[in-house]
Amino acid sequence: MLEVSIRHAYPDFTLDARFEAPPGLTALFGRSGSGKTTIVNAVAGLLRPDAGRIVSEDRVLLNTDRGIRLPPHRRRLGYIFQEGRLFPHLTVRQNLHYGAWFASRRTPREDAGKVVELLGIGHLLDRRSGGLSGGEKQRVAIGRALLSAPRLILADEPLAALDEARKSEILPYFERLRDEVAVPILYVSHSASEVARLATTVVAMEAGRIIRRGSAAEVLSDPAILPAGAREAGSVLTATVVAHHADGLTELDAGGVRLFLPRVEQPVGRKLRVRIAAHDVILSRLQPEGLSALNILPGVVEDVRQGQGPGVLVALATPAGRLLVRITRRSAAQLEIGVGQRAYGVVKTVAVAPTDIGVTGS
Amino acid sequence: MLEVSIRHAYPDFTLDARFEAPPGLTALFGRSGSGKTTIVNAVAGLLRPDAGRIVSEDRVLLNTDRGIRLPPHRRRLGYIFQEGRLFPHLTVRQNLHYGAWFASRRTPREDAGKVVELLGIGHLLDRRSGGLSGGEKQRVAIGRALLSAPRLILADEPLAALDEARKSEILPYFERLRDEVAVPILYVSHSASEVARLATTVVAMEAGRIIRRGSAAEVLSDPAILPAGAREAGSVLTATVVAHHADGLTELDAGGVRLFLPRVEQPVGRKLRVRIAAHDVILSRLQPEGLSALNILPGVVEDVRQGQGPGVLVALATPAGRLLVRITRRSAAQLEIGVGQRAYGVVKTVAVAPTDIGVTGS
Amino acid sequence: FAAASMANAMAEIEERFEASSGHDVVVALAGSSVLARQIQQGAPADIFISANPGWMDELEQDGLLKPGTRFDLLNNSLVLVAPGRDAEEVDISPDLELAGLLGEGRLAMALVEAVPAGIYGKAALENLGLWPNVAAQVAQSDNVRAALAFVATGEAPFGIVYATDAVAEDAVSVVGTFPPDSHSPIVYPAANLANRDVPAETEFLDYLRGPEARAAFERHGFVVVPH
């Protein structure tokens, strides 16, 4: 449980945010300057909000009414800052171990070697932070926060400076923290696919206020707000690994429908969450044939929503769950889409990005 | 013309890079720590390479053989740093005008008001940089570089900290600089779609060396290197705006093939470059019917390349140009794809992101 | 404790006394005012030789002197000096055109209200009726040596210093000696201090009065007050 309720006024900007989030990873999502970092800083104790209450897993971090304000160093945080903030006078190794030094010896902690390997910073350990590249700095900052045995992780755009390949290596690690280590995580990101994959709860912000709070599927696919823009709408299906095939595909079962995805390194029987971007789905009235796309989800049109642009969002009730499809108005007209009609959602196997497939949280 | 040839050794890292790029925007593309910022710093004159020669548009910036080394302030740069580097003691306005102050009065310069509006920083002008959010800082840094009347723009991941909406507002501006103002630009990015859209030339790096240099289409779709990972392969088609339709679609002509895209705010007759990600194309042996996808490109299979993963890259020669299609091995087998066969590439209209459509450079 | 201006002489005397008596003497040198204040604050001093009777009087009033041990040890005389090895002598009398000789230049003296040499010098000039003419041109230093330095470097055309100082400085010459009656006698009183009792105290005081010490003092230009 993470409960946040903060009021704070800057000269030109007022934050008035209140949300509760179940255990797991809570993603803060919103445009530049909407107040994400401000919230994270308040949770970290680096900002004293004018008024507020912050509770993480029964630990009251702040309660201005009752005059409680835990100092930052007793909040047991792992804060990955938006701007790195490595200690310039320490080596990378010393930076990494800084937090562990202060953590109680009994806390279970991450294995340093594993984290270092995951982040690909083994060759940097004896360097100082001054000469590191942007991405290297960011990776060390991630390692430093993770190795401090935190009971609450704050990550402010942790992957923004990294290349795609590195991102897809690090993302599963956050999933593990969320699910196995069960550390609550407050995560800021501009990337819908990151958020969809990781977030238990998404909190969408605008100009200092919370405009929506809910599961990733709910919030990201809400055509009424589209916090990340129409392009980022999509549905999140839950599926179970059935088999790994020799041709590199993994077969999944989503409510009785077969889905084929590029190889997913998860054991058979594992439940996954698969994000399917609405614009990656093709809608067909007929059962498609002779197509390279392998995933065909039959369903019934549940809802048709038209926005201001040329796009129409169609919600298709399939056995695998609600599938969002974004098509053009013209297509909608041509196909004569209407609520209650049968239709097929076609998803290219390779259109589902590895970063869009994650293991499910609790 | 940008000619770069640099050798420089750090204790653990050696850069040995040489490339030439035609006028326009040259994108440096490569993993974290591959040496991109090092090259940009050498071009800016902030790093003295062990040996090298850098020429931009007939201006020799560096030639260690002939002992020429223009100091940074005479290189007439607009450098957008990876880490902002705003002047903390100046207001946002003063930061923005800092460079203009030193530029010769006769240089044509950008209109400050327009840039400020584009970047959405009008309300920040009288603030100091300390309290700005990460994205706000980055936007001011972009503005500061653009307003210094540069004759060479260096941009090191300028958009990494920004949300999608802001990105798609700023991208056209870089196109304008590239095409109308005709300033050479050296641009570092981890995002294939940014690069594909903007780059005249892409230079792919790995561990301090140039591994490939060519047009965006050539480099990004090269299955042999896939600098950004397989997911980022794609083709770049050139198309002309034919008409804007009332339903919000724009009709284009690409070598005689009609393409429909979400509304593109460009006048009829304008040539555009359209990036189509390989994984967004569905391959069909039959002429597809009853599909929501509107863009169907007939063609002949030219090449089939199989990588290590489950994917197969198929190159389809269409009247609109070479279209890359990424399908699974299984699909390839099912469809019995072979060189010389006729096939259809199907692209969802809404699958083409606004950030993937740009005006063509020279 | 001894006035700083006695440094050389005291060093010599100390050495001889130690050699002949076997006692270990420690000589602390500083300005008389500093030393007097320190004695007031309980400095571990046994004997005080002041360049200024005023400070000795003050200590006496405070009861810090062992009664009956005070005596005048040394005399000194005041001279007018000028830069150069052989400057023209002048006759120091009420008729001396000192102001005229100075011209635009300055008369270097020690502080005329604070430092003994300055006080004596001012008194002498007043007695001779010269003071009002030159008062505005006096450059005061914190000690005699600094005043001498002004003359030695030629910065000031004339200076009033102790004869002992003038003797040792090659770059100046004595152009006249102030008549002894133009100022109160320049004496260096010595006394045994009350607070501590070391057997050697009296022995050393006696030694100071003895012939060996007298010789040493005279070598350094002092005049020993006859007893």
Add this chain to the structure above:
Amino acid sequence: MNWLGPEEWRAVALSLQVSVWATLVSLPLGIFVAYALARWSFPGKQLLNGIVLLPLILPPVVTGYLLLLVMGTQGPVGGLLAEFGIVFAFRWTGAALAAGIMAFPLMVRAIRLSFEAVDAKLEQAGATLGAAPTWVFLTVTLPMSLPGIVAGAILAFAKAMGEFGATITFVSNIPGQTRTIPSAIYAFLQVPGGESSAMKLVLVSVAVAMVALLLSEMIGRRVAARVGGRDA
């Protein structure tokens, strides 16, 4: 106030004059030397560093004496300057010179520290935006190190207010010309019973210095807020 005689007031005014001039005139040179020490490497750098520190190590009397030898009207430099009508000996200008020289090491150290604390990355940013090194210095380095410059100036001013040994040795103690507060205090302390007059002057000098200190703190705070990028 009538508890200070006109003589004393003259000393106070003179001290102020001397200290302000000593500080202001030496400031540009101090900034220059501090910058050279902080950013350049040149032969003899350590020597310069040492020379700057010299007045701190030498007993003030020695410094004063050296000044007298070099800058007196008969000295090599002083003689030359005298030809141009610049005379230090026995003038308040000489007192200012002595005070300035004694205060110089303090000023340079504080300023140098601040220069060293300025992030070279910001200076580089200035250069890429077309600012030549001098301009980078004026628009980035200097404003960013203002807190240190203010601190250095106030240290120098305080030192100048308290300077005595070198001053009296170099330019003597001439009422209205070179009798600064410390010289006056010294004179009072030399005579039995002069303590109370001395104390009054001490109080005045402390008060002046405190006012200067408070002012500098206020400036410093405002400047530091700016440099820290905060809106103030």
Add this chain to the structure above:
Amino acid sequence: MNWLGPEEWRAVALSLQVSVWATLVSLPLGIFVAYALARWSFPGKQLLNGIVLLPLILPPVVTGYLLLLVMGTQGPVGGLLAEFGIVFAFRWTGAALAAGIMAFPLMVRAIRLSFEAVDAKLEQAGATLGAAPTWVFLTVTLPMSLPGIVAGAILAFAKAMGEFGATITFVSNIPGQTRTIPSAIYAFLQVPGGESSAMKLVLVSVAVAMVALLLSEMIGRRVAARVGGRDA
């Protein structure tokens, strides 16, 4: 070397002893006060600030005299300490005390400037990683401001080597006990013909200070490289 007599060597040794002790002992206090002035706000802060600066403003003689009054065996504090067997008056410890007090303003200013230059964001980062304020200070603030601390220490050391007025006033000029190099120089300068001996001592003292300066520059450079995040 035989161009310095045993007396002079004793003065040199004593000066070193006094200056090293004065610097080392006042360093922790200097760091503390500098930190308090740089980071805390408390009532009387400006007063503390002023008191620290006091020895710089007051003529050294006055400082020495005040010390004598307060810390002498007859003085309120000195008397108390004397009961515990801690005596400053006329001991080398007193010389160290006087030198330390005179050097204190310089030390504090330099250190304070460095503390102020440490980026508060890094201290915050330390706190989020579980370091309590004391630890943040020890692991972040202190190491990052080492260049300033070194600079402050060397300034203080140089000042202590050159300190004279307060020392001689407070603890007099007793050979082997309180006769430091400057006092010895003073004594030589007071007598006719003492200049050459004085000059020798000046040279020694300059040499010592220069060695200290060079050492501190070397340390400072290395430390600065580290703090700047460069590998050195």
